[in-house]
Amino acid sequence: MxxxxxxxxxxxxxxxxxxxxxxxxxxxxxxxxxxxxxxxxxxxxxxxxxxxxxxxxxxxxxxxxxxxxxxxxxxxxxxxxxxxxxxxxxxxxxxxxxxxxxxxxxxxxxxxxxxxxxxxxxxxxxxxxxxxxxxxxxxxxxxxxxxxxxxxxxxxxxxxQDYDVLGFIYEYLISNFAANAGKKAGEFYTPHEVSQLMSEIVASHLKDREKIEIFDPTSGSGSLLITIGKSVAKYMKSKDNIKYYAQEWKENTYNLTRMNLVMRGIKPDNIFARCGDTLEEDWPWFDDANPSGTYYKLPFDAVVSNPPYSQHWDPSHKETDPRYRYGMAPKGKADYAFLLHDLYHVKPNGIMTIVLPHGVLFRGDALGGADGQGEGEGRIRRNLIENNNIEAIIGLPANIFFGTGIPTIIMVLRQKRTESDVLFIDASKGFTKVGKTNKLMASDIKKIVDAIEIRPQEIPKFARIVSKEEIRQNGYNLNIPRYIDSSEATETWDIYATMFGGVPNHEIDLLEKYWTAFPKLRNVLFSTDETPYSSLAVEKLNDSIENSADVQAFIAKHRSAFSDFDGYLNHKLIEKMMELHTSQTESEITQNIFDRVTPLPLIDKYQAYQLFDNQWGKISTDLEIIQTEGFEATKQVDPNMVIKKKGDKEEEVQNGWVGHVIPFDLVQTTLLSEDYNALKEKESRLEEIAAELTEVIDSIDESDKGDFLNEENTAFVAKEFATKLAEIYSDVSSPELEGLQGYIELIDAKAGKAIKLQYIATHSEINWSLIDGNAPYGKGKVIPYIKALQSTYAFPEDSFEAKMVKADALMTEEKAVKKDVKTMAEELHLKTKETIEGLTDEQALDLLRLKWIAPLSTELRSMPNSIINELEKEVQSLLNKYAVTYLSIGEQIQSSEKALSSMIDELEGNEYDMKGLAELKSLLIGEGDE
Structure with a gap:
């Protein structure tokens, strides 16, 4: 499911x-x-x-x-x-x-x-x-x-399943019951993408360890712990070497934590969960009967949390609590209390990630207070910086959490660091819109994790290493915009080009990344003179770009980089499918793609990674099925269960079949292409008929339209249409039709057999042999023949009658084609089921190649197309910007004003009319311009 x-x-x-x-x-x-x-x-x-x-x-x-x-x-x-x-x-x-x-x-x-x-x-x-x-x-x-x-x-x-079932249901219900759902203390569900980001940061730090203990002191549904455990496990020999510690203060949510951990296959011996207030009751109280006597500090390899934002707490009587040695969070905002609690439990070589509201970066004055140490949040922030605890600060997009639109951050901290600087990352612009919520894409996550691992000095508008001294100079204010300017450049307009035309060279320079990749292309597209302006030198911009030697070489180089990619994937995924480790294979393929695209200009390796990730979800799910159920799973079909309404009740019923691994449509387009194409032709004809019927309706004069059309005049109404058509045909007359009508009158008058036979013998104008059955003929045999004769009558072209006859023929054909489509679709569906169940191993492998490898290879190989399209759009936009000059607009306005002024001279009216026209004329041409 x-x-x-x-x-x-x-x-x-x-x-x-x-x-x-x-x-x-x-x-x-x-x-x-x-x-x-x-x-x-x-x-x-x-x-x-x-x-x-x-x-x-x-x-x-x-x-x-x-x-x-x-x-x-x-x-x-x-x-x-x-x-x-x-x-x-x-x-x-x-x-x-x-x-x-x-x-x-x-x-x-x-x-x-x-x-x-x-x-x-x-x-x-x-x-x-x-x-x-x-x-x-x-x-x-x-x-x-x-x-x-x-x-x-x-x-x-x-x-x-490739998703956290309980966590998904929890999030789904909360998001759909927004009015009543718990959104406070401990009930935040960390979106999967945020959990994934935190987990990859943690996994990267811990990947060389044989045993790991992780702790979430505000565990909620437990999804964050589960996601982190899954990411860490891909670097370990056994996932059973991970111990999970969780604390949650609300009992029903605490129960959910335990349920979720157990359901994800974590051994009970590796689960340690407590129900209690994290800020009041430090972990762990091993013996409920004697908490203070049995307490000792338990350090963890990783501490992760998404605590309730700016929660009220009671800081009184906690001055001696070793967790809060850096200062006391204000009672109205417990954010730093959670942070310090988490940091206290991190091993010297461990790591910590925490989600917090953006305000923790700058609230409070770190330099205030009588002792010069600052108070509250500012003091804590100062101590964290001076003790080198903060490794990175990641600004997340707004609207990424359900129930709150406030901007949030992830802070990455460690107990012992040799570095004293801080990596700032502004990831607020990297997301995709899903409904009202913003979501991080896999490529966004990968880019952030790589930046934390590599720690580049600077990635413009995204990341920057900031020294402790610079942070001191800013009063320990950690607001990301102070250190990274990710704002879009303000559009400027060149005054000269606006007035006289031409494209400013300094604006062409802004496309430098393209000119560097295509060194000859700029001179192909633009002609220059001694002025700081250029003009377009080609007639067809897109053709000139696409056919240029630079661009063709770029495409060829990209194709070469992926020339053996299909073979590589075949070896990794097909030949080794039964024994490969999915997480490790994912990392290996990712690195292989990076190695291929890194030398290529303009290609964004994270965009390439996103294309891979889009496909990997399906591939990894299939691999898990095949590895757990055997290769024969590829030849299996499952009942397609749907919800159908029966009366007042809804029940689940079977509606055909679906492939367990191999999709029906893939089999149909390859192994059953003849049947598939025949069906598509029929379906295409249905679309054509619908379009032709629309044309007929649109061509009917308004005066002829009536109740044979629906209220919107978009479709024919069957009963009324038949009545109208009968009226039209009733006016059609011929000797044969008149003779047949006389025969119908005999039938209606209940004439005897002899009289009917006599009528037939004496009316040679009727071709009786074309009527089905034997004489004397019944009414049911004669009427169809009458309709057939009527339908052969040729009404004048483009007449209302001709259009109605055409519509009748189209609807008759439509009915027959729909019946054919239904029959063919049902036959193809059953044939597909039988084909999947009867696949040979080689056929199944070929289909897996088409499902797993072909789409990914196609998308990766087409990456240059989007880059070239973007260049064409950028250049065209620049040309359009200065295509119409202010000077030409002024000349057009002046010409129009003069034309209107001359027309005014030809107008006549009373005294007041003429005064008004004279004033209008003076406004148009201005005083002294006559």
């Missing part, structure tokens, strides 16, 4: 539940049930792997089987009896009640392994205590839960 399918199901269920529970509480129920299903399915999978059959599970999986209970607790950390399994609930049908859930949750809490209680204890508290809210009586509660578990039974919980 992809994200969109999952979102549709969740939204459908949420709407049904609105009358029962608050919208923002709905997520707690659905997430709790999803996690219970996950745990149930995991236990069943374990048992079946150990040889248990369905009958064994039914008869042996119960609490009295102490040996099995102990075994499951050791392997999983918990035990669920058969009667309490999620799958059992589904089989109970009408006998299922809310009490089954209460019994199951109570039993689960009782049967947790003693050494896994920190992970699982009270994890279903939110769900358990909220069941009563699902209805005012047991029956209503039961019905609501039945609806939920029917929805949840299809939600994937096997961890094979």
């Amino acid at each position: 992809n994200k969109q399918q999952l979102a549709n199901k969740i939204w459908e269920s949420a709407n049904k539940m609105r009358s029962k529970i608050e919208a923002n509480e709905y997520k707690d129920y659905i997430l709790g049930f999803i996690f219970y299903k996950f745990l149930s399915d995991k236990e069943v999978t374990l048992l079946k792997k150990d040889g248990y059959e369905e009958e064994d599970i039914i008869s042996e999986v119960h609490e009295n089987n102490e040996q099995l209970v102990d075994y499951c607790q050791q392997q999983l950390g918990y035990f669920i009896a058969y009667d309490n399994l999620f799958s059992t609930w589904l089989t109970k049908g009408n006998s299922f009640t809310v009490d089954n859930v209460r019994t199951a949750l109570s039993a689960f809490n009782r049967l947790i392994s003693n050494n896994k209680k920190k992970v699982f204890s009270k994890i279903f508290n939110t769900l358990e205590t909220g069941l009563s809210k699902l209805g005012d009586n047991t029956n209503n509660q039961t019905k609501a839960i039945r609806d939920l578990i029917q929805l949840i039974k299809d939600i994937p919980t096997d961890g094979k």
